[in-house]
Amino acid sequence: MKKLLTGLVLILFSYQSYSQQVYWQCSNVVIDNPSAFLSVWDDFMNSDLGKSFSANAIFQFDQSSSEFSATHQICWFSEDASALQANFQKFMSAKMVNAAGIWETWNENVEQEANVLGQSLIADPAGFDLQFAAVYYVKVEDPASYGAAFTKMKKAFDATDSDGVLELHEILAGGEPGVTHEVIVRSKSMASWLEGRNKFVASKDFQDFIASTRPYSEVLHVLTGSPVKFYNVQ
Structure with a gap:
């Protein structure tokens, strides 16, 4: 032993x-209208509320197998696990009040396929x-x-x-x-x-x-x- x-x-x-250890949470999503979604997401993340989140990134999938229909990945990452937890709470609140139109844009354009927590x-x-x-x-x-x-x-x-x-x-x-x-x-x-x-x-x-x-x-x-x-x- x-x-x-x-x-x-x-x-x-x-x-x-x-x-440098980083915690991350990523959603694999299908975005029907990427330009419309990214325009609203940009406004949201540049708002005062958006700036209070930990680091965020939008990735696009370029090559994948027929098993995956996700077109993009939306990721939050931080060295602080509590900051990652706070992101979830803030984002749910933002959707409830439709901050920067994020709620209706998400509902109209985004289908979540998988949600992943990692480090x-x-x-x-x-x-x-x-x-x-x-x-x-x-x-x-x-x-x-x-x-x-x-x-x-x-x-x-x-x-x-x-x-x-x-x-x-x-x-x-x-x-x-x-x-x-x-x-x-x-x-x-x-x-x-x-x-x-x-x-x-x-x-x-x-x-x-x-x-x-x-x-x-x-x-x-x-x-x-x-x-x-x-x-x-x-």
Whole structure:
């Protein structure tokens, strides 16, 4: 037991040395009229009430499988869990009073498909605004071993000349069936990601990662997307 606890402490330390922990709550939604919705959302988030929320981002899905009809993702994120909780309460109040017309616009244009609560394990918020992201939905049965292998692989990734960032997130509640973690690769463009991906996946470091994690993990889905706009980001 002592060896197990020591191992978990070392893994946690390696996570923290790479990351600034961020809690996040995202809704995968179908937006029928993106331009109309985003116009109202922009007015809402630039209001005094909107400015009191934690950081917010709107992402659009660019490539996904036929299993997903969501067109966008609306995310709130913060280093402070209580701020994330306050967002929910404020947003429900805003919809009740139809602040900036958000209630009727939401009802007319938005259909929520999934709601996800998560936290970053290895991530740097400085890379969140990169213009392309590949998201891997992963089922992990041994999180401690996966985290250790991911940390080792990330060191090799960071040593390359890639302009992207590599992240590991944990799903705490909600989301898609079977998905326990998200691996996100962000880059400045799809072309940049493809070039870097094809080079890195052929490396020994990546192949070792795949071989070591295959017995207890499975990639269930791969999506790509890009940020539309950020709010309340310093």
